[in-house]
Amino acid sequence: PKSAVTKTVNTIHGDIQIPAHPQRIVVDLYQNDLLALGIKPVGSVKYFLDNPYSKDLVQGIESIGDRSSVSVEKVLTLQPDLILIASKDASEYEKYSKIAPTIVIPYGTYKNVHEELTAFGELLGKEQEAKTWLAQYDQRLQAARDKLKGIVQPGDTFT
Template identity: 55%
Template sequence: MTKLNRKFWGAILIALFLVVLSGCGGTGQSTHSESASNTAAATNSGGTDQAAKDKSSRTEEKLASDAEQDTRIVSTVHGDVEIPAHPQRIVTQGYLANFLALGIKPVGAPYWELESPYVKSLSAGIEDIGQIDGGSVEKMLSLNPDLIVTVGGDEKLNEQYRKIAPTIVIPYGTYHEVHVEMKAFGAMIGKEMEAEEWLAVFDQKVKKAKASIQGLVKEGTTFSIMGPFGKDFYIYGDTVNRGGQAIHQQLGLTPTDKVRKDLINKKINALSISQEKMADYAGDYIFLDISGGAEFDENSPIWASLDAVKNNRVFKLDGDRFWPYDPIAVQSQVEEVAAMIQERQGTTK
């Protein structure tokens, strides 16, 4: 992940922490022409006028139905938004992987999404629109989108986006679970079946990953995700941070009671604590993330006193791979975490 990429994610996460702590537009002309042709043929043949009228009536009904579905209404945090029923030129900020999972390639996305190791191979031909700032407006305009989907954050920018194309704002952290997220996106753009198909494959991969570590971890063993970010130390829950969905939600690895009580039950993504309180949240296994330019002394007495540290049960997370939290990333993280546990236990299945 580039420095700029980490800085961007850092900016988003810092903002989050502060909150925590305080079709197509077709006209149907071809169908109409077919109707006219069929009607003329029926009339010329004689004795089939009624059949022609019936077919013409059905065609007109279809045309009316298609016209009604040229757009759809999507409910958002900023009210209902009318969007194309089948958008063709989507620009996204924060949800590139969601569209790619549904078989849709947007025309534009920020560089920090294009560089994600989970979607890089799928991103050829997608234009880099830069950061979420004023410069992105001009780039979006040049791409002539018919739909913009963004994490938002700056309402002044959102207003400029709305002047370019219908804009759906889905704030960072809106979705905390893969199935809910994929179904929501499928419904939004008329890809419900594709969403269900993708989730079926996802569920099979999760099932296989869980089976691969069955028996390697004793029942009741606890896992926690923690680490320094900048000048603070954080504990993470089971949502958008540091592989939480893969570790706790999908693989079902048990969080500590304190993590469950102070974060998961309260739907808090991250919690800043003093290092003196690390032992209160530390599990039998720890997934450690060191990021945001943090300096962390792994030889400090507090850290070294933790059971997970003393028993070689600490997994260091690669930020490039465990900062992303989109459905494609979670799917891969499930497999990667299972592989970590197998390797640590000296067993592969």
Template identity: 50%
Template sequence: MQKRRNDIGWGIVLLWLTVMLHGCGTADSVPNAGKQEETPVVKPETRIVKTVHGDVEIPANPQRIVTQGYLAQFLAFGVKPVGAPYWEIESPHVKDLAAGIADIGQIDGGSVEKILALNPDLIVTVGGDEKLNEQYRKIAPTIVIPYGTYHEVHEEMKAFGQLLGKEQEADNRLAAFDEDVKQAKASIAGLVPAGTTFSIMGPFDKEFYIYGDGVNRGGQAIYQQLGLTPPESVRTDLIQKKVDAQSVSTEKIAAYAGDYIFLDISGGAEFDESSPVWASLDAVKNNRIFKLNPDRFWPYDPIAVQAQVKEVASMLQERLGEKKAQK
């Protein structure tokens, strides 16, 4: 009886060893058997953007953007916001691209409810009113890019390329921009004698302004991109000091007047072009005034600047090309 119990015990042990050996053989015969499966890499749904108000966590791929002051910058990358102020939507440079974008009105308290109704996942604003910015932040992640942050197309396009994760597209679009500038400059080569100066000036509301090479009245296109020469007074008082606009008294207009003047009359200003001071300017006497269309020369986004470069070159071709042909 004892022998039979021992036989049964050994049988159980042998059976257990057989199962274990079989299991080990199976594991060795199947690649990666017994190993944990690799966890698939999940792309982050958000990312961090550095701003003047600190780091802001935004969606990695925002789908419902509301912007105040930067509509054209998004459209330049083929990104269509769901809301923007009416003056941006109606800009002649982007009007064809802005169909269907909701008007959120002025940058004031009335915009909050309109923005909320659009259910945005990102707000990008010039943000002059911090109390408003706080209300926007309660609706969606909000990036504040203050007015005048960018004074040059390349800088601005690269910044928005980083914001949107479209750095390569920014480089491609800047290459196209540079090619347009190159062609525009070639089209006026030889028309402008060396040393010829150009001013941008005009009345706005009840004051008279001189403009530099920044965000006002085509300054980027005229001075930065086409390389037209400003009067020394404009260079020292505005451009070198990074002043975009400066109001001057009537008596000082002549001190900033170039050989040619790009004239902007806007803001409901009444301007008497027969006034003694204005009529005494050499540019006026010699028909060297180019009148700017405010709708086309107020915007300062990359799309607008690219169009303004071409328009200014056309103005110079038409006026100076005729004079050259007459000689």
């Protein structure tokens, strides 16, 4: 059931009304942000669904096609109440916005994971989930840094 409660979000395409608590989200890039917040989108692109590291988390998410060839028909059948896309291409926005409220968040909008996940938390009413996930992320990062102490010297570079 669609919630009657909406909120206004400022986007690169102006102010857009979105559900305050969207239930059926389709994404083309931001699948992992949503999963980190405990939100399972109804549709995502094959590239991200095929990631072996998140295969347990993506069970039940439908493929909307590949990044370069998303099926608008498939998106339509999923009956989303919110669509999140990364493309700045106005024709992409036009296509999606005919289906459901669409927010374009251009790739590279956020400087780091903290900025990105905090923004998604605010957008989707999952601020606390974002804080919790980021705290755990920082702990994992520190644990990894601690393991490298004495192995990697200041000034060394590695990948």
